[in-house]
Amino acid sequence: MQSLNWHRLIQILVIFLFGVFATFVFMGNLMDFNSNFEFVRHVLSMDTTFKGNDLMWRAIDNHTIWLIAYWGIIIAEGLVAFLGWYTSIQMLRAYRQPSHVFNKQKWSGYLMFILIFLIWYVGFVVIGSEWFAMWQSQEWNGKETAMGITQVALGMLIVFMMPEKSQAK
Secondary structure (H helix, E strand, O other), X not given: OOOOOHHHHHHHHXXXXXXXXXXXXXXXXXXXXXHHHHHHHHXXXXXXXXOOOOOHXXXXXXXXXXXXXXXXXXXXXXXXXXXXXXXXXXXXXXXXXXXXXXXXXXXXXXXHHHHHHHHHHHXXXXXXXXXXXXXXOOOOOOHHHHHHHHHHHHHHHHHHHXXXXXXXX
């Protein structure tokens, strides 16, 4: 009986777990559309930031743009979920294959991590928190959550990218 390749199992697990997480986020946005839409609306309109701040010229007060932004987030999160599931299945199928075959199945995982950083770091931390001053809001501030997700994803990416040790026979 061949022993378990813990390195590969952990890499498959981190991709799978982020796929599960993104699935729940995606489904939550669809099932509770209005609550989550309110978050996007308040952030973009900057209506709960400090009164009289000099950044209000950045506010977007357009329902269509709010919807486009929100649907963009939902679609991107759905794609992260899909890529997490797809990559973990492809890696599992190649689990017993040579390293070069197994590693070829990871390409979609790299796309997943790029999207994760674009959504939660660029979208929520950089644009939401800094451009739209989300950090000023007591009620509609997702900066800490987005930073936590980004940090977890970074740790998972490090595990995902770790090369395998050569196996002595």
